Amino acid sequence: MVEQHIASAFDRDLEAIQAQIMKMGGLVEAAIMDAARALETRDEELAQQVRQGDKAIDGLEELINEEAARVIAIRAPAAVDLRLVLSVMKISGNLERIGDYAKNIAKRTAVLAQGPNVSESAAAMRRMAREVELMLKDALDSYIQRDVELAQDVIARDRDVDQMYNALFREFLTFMMEDPRNITPCMHLHFIAKNVERMGDHVTSIAEQVVYLVTGDKPEDDRQKADTTSSVPQEV
Template structure:
């Protein structure tokens, strides 16, 4: 075996180890999103604490991936596509860590909502929104593991559905606030949570775009976005 072949083989082995760590991290984040949404729906403060405490493991995994990436760059000095692969993994790990933070933020609001005015159906609606993003995350990770461009592009296309759902939830929560001032505290928290879940969808979509870029060397076309909540106009009846 030539020295060049040996170096390439060592790089591939190191990169595979990093890929495996990223998939483990993604699985942890997927679970955190699901559990946070369930805790919110069921007003389960014990489950919420489990999500909050579990975020440390997600942070540790990102830190470990960063260390592995730095070591790989220093020792192997990858070029061209290999360098893209390493940088993309580091960016995807950062996106996953941010998603973990959003899940933790959702869980932190459970204790306040458990003692606030109950908004019928709000928890279930947010759980459906989180389930949609969770499925996008699962499919993005599968696309990454299999180098599946079609699946990654499908994930990107689904982000508009998350945007539409967020807009619908905003309108619903604003209506509740206008109908009864006692709903304001809970609905404000629910609105922030809906926006956090939407942001998770954006992060998953960004990672799916990295998958497409790694496989094809081309950036995906600009994706369709739903109407922004920043321009929403809700008038009282």
């Protein structure tokens, strides 16, 4: 009976933390889309909101880590339960980093908004951000429902994001070669694209956590990366 009582107290604790994860996920999803929209519409005020909003995301990560540590200390969960609590800490870490990338995009947006419009790249970047946001939504759903199939679908979709990034990288190179005045804005745009691509990597990490939690299988260490720009030859 005592054991029953302890188990359900642990479950209640875990559910409370998971609710905070979902709240954090909601804020991060909004930050991704707001950052992309601010970039496309050159909306400096919205960009400023994204930068301010990152504090709430960071605060939630801290809260979640403190709660998780408290649960570990009080309940001393073993094996599978411990794995669950540790996964919560990892996922909140991933969410915090995605929020940081959104903040970074918002910072660069303020600078880009002061110059001329370089290209239609902002729209392509919004589509890329939209894909990452949908992946994040599905990753968090797969986490709450312990749905391995959905998690694996998210992992597979990261290839699309990588391909969108590769296409943008080549586009920026072309713009820079066409006109030296494009060099500085394109450097910023390239960083923004890379940040969105990195967001996708962190969403994938969340999905991999789900696979690990449910199946006990560690995701492959060397999952194939589709960002091939590190091997783009010298002369394009």
